[in-house]
Amino acid sequence: MKKLILPAMLAFVTTMTAAQSIGKYLETRLGVVSYTHRRSFQKDVAATLDTIKALGFTNIEISNLFGKTAAEFRKLLDERGIRCTSFGVGYPDLVNKTDEVGNNAKTLGASFVRVAWIPHEGSFTIETAKQAVADFNAAGKTLKEKYGLSFCYHNHGYEFQPYEKGTYFDFIAANTNPAYVNFEIDILWAFFPGADPAALIRKHGNRMKLMHVKDLRKGVKGDFSGKTDGNNDVAVGTGQIDIPAVMKAAKKAGVIYYYIEDESDHVGVQVPQSLAYLKKL
Template sequence: MKTLPVAVQVYSVRDDAEKDFRGTMKKIKEIGYDGVELAGLYGKEPSEIKAAIEEAGLVAVSAHVPFQELVADMEGTIQKYVEIGVKFIAIPYLMEEDRPGTPKFEGNVKLFEEIARACKAHGIQTLYHNHDFEFAKMPDGRYALDYIYDTIPADLLQTELDTCWVNVAGEDPAAYVRKYTNRAPVVHLKDFHKEGKPANMYQLIGTDVEEQESHGTFEFRPVGYGDQNFPSILEASIDANAQWVVVEQDQSIGRTPMEAITLSRQYLKEQGW
């Protein structure tokens, strides 16, 4: 059976990485991961980050780089990740004022293309990492997520489909991965359990949001321990010609983040990955 290399989003173990980046990289390798996706540099120089990843025997696959940082200093920000040697830079998240349905959104899509052109000039492929708010409908009925990919050429912007948020939005993650065949080089594997209609899911990813009345529960879980159908998602990732899958767990309940990413890796090994 064909499989893909498995990376982990360092945000999953951010407190460990903050305290001991080098040691955390070594643990990630010991657990059985092939690579990492960065989310911040923890006050370290790019050369230190690169050295720690290489010493651990990992690949620096990609990096989540805040949209605001890229807009504020495009060349300077990209250059840090050129030095680290990532293949992909992902636009990870939009603040409420930047999202679909706001006056800024269409201008932001133009900025995504500008970022993508700047990354391409340095040999880095730009990705867009979705949540569920990109599944808001545009005036013509298209999802905003599809609008982004329809508007920006595929050679400039490719997908990093977060399979958790695709599911939360009411779509089939495997079908969505296949929809972007040859444009989905990195697929995010994220599991969750949801009951009813919970509010404040974004508080769980570390985002400040206004308190709302909740009518259910939502929690992130290790891959294979929640509601997702991972055999179908993994098969779709192969069919779509993905290059990497990346485990991400924004918050861990009842176990340490390191224990959670260990369980995720063990589950994938049980699937033959």
């Protein structure tokens, strides 16, 4: 009897230790996306940063300067002991204002620059994907060689349409230079079009540098549009995505920063719930 109980107990302890280690691993890597608090930021940047700090966040991905200069925003961050690790910009600015983007990112203290949408009319096409590859390689090279910044593309769902033997995302990954272009995986926008976020992370390994952590309301059906109602974002761990599997894959792949993103009208309730869930993993 003892021979049967002991292995079971050891397996239980090992499982618990592995689960707890993910929460510990996230301590220095977990942050929040400014877009989560966009409505509040539009009213009062300083007060919103106070709220974010009160929640326990000291890491933020800035995706809008909300009328401030990069230097003004950096001052507000420094006064609160918050660091900007990633700077999100639009595709046109990445391509047409690369130097301005690089300077702003450096001023904010970021080490990453991110783009989250490739402009396209109607369905996403291979021609658009090819142009994005060229633009990402060029801008990524400038940001790396001139400013010491790493560029990441953030998926948004439409890239997972089938193309040849894979998807458009596979095409983008295969044709961008890993020295200049990597990825921020948004796990909702991988799951929504039918991809498995954990499998995607395992496939692309250390090219997955950043993550948007979020969850999709149960019962919601996805598609390739890259769009859904913001209130389909639910507290992490309460939706459809297998968060423990995703986090296990991400830890193994060496994802550097994880940002909670919540596009719903209920961030005041859901963000603390998401944070508490992730800490307990």
